[in-house]
Amino acid sequence: MKFRELKQVRQSLAEARALLADPEMRAMAEEEITSLAPREPALEEEIKVLLLPKDPNDEKNVILEIRARHGRRRGLALCRRNLPHVPALRGATQVEDRAALII
Numbered sequence: 001m002k003f004r005e006l007k008q009v010r011q012s013l014a015e016a017r018a019l020l021a022d023p024e025m026r027a028m029a030e031e032e033i034t035s036l037a038p039r040e041p042a043l044e045e046e047i048k049v050l051l052l053p054k055d056p057n058d059e060k061n062v063i064l065e066i067r068a069r070h071g072r073r074r075g076l077a078l079c080r081r082n083l084p085h086v087p088a089l090r091g092a093t094q095v096e097d098r099a100a101l102i103i
Contacts, residue, residue: 002050006043009036 013036019029 002043002047006040006047009039009043012036013040 013033016029016032016036019025020033022029
């Protein structure tokens with residue numbers, strides 16, 4: 001679908017550029033080029049992302065361990081700030097309460 005859309009945008013851009021030579025159609029062609037030109041690189045980027053191979057580890061769980069070195073509160077604050085969706089951190093008051101998190 002995205003490739004067909006990109007192909008259509010490129011074709012429309014080529015037609016609009018061809019109309020630039022005609023003085024009567026120049027304003028309309030410039031307007032069309034202005035609206036379509038930013039769409040082309042955006043579609044190219046979307047296609048590049050779609051062509052990336054799927055990572056086999058995407059569906060697997062991970063074990064994440066964050067340890068505080070000097071300040072225990074800093075490690076806990078880091079966890080709370082960067083992992084707000086983990087319910088185990090909501091009531092934790094010290095880093096030792098939750099040494100390892102399984103997400």
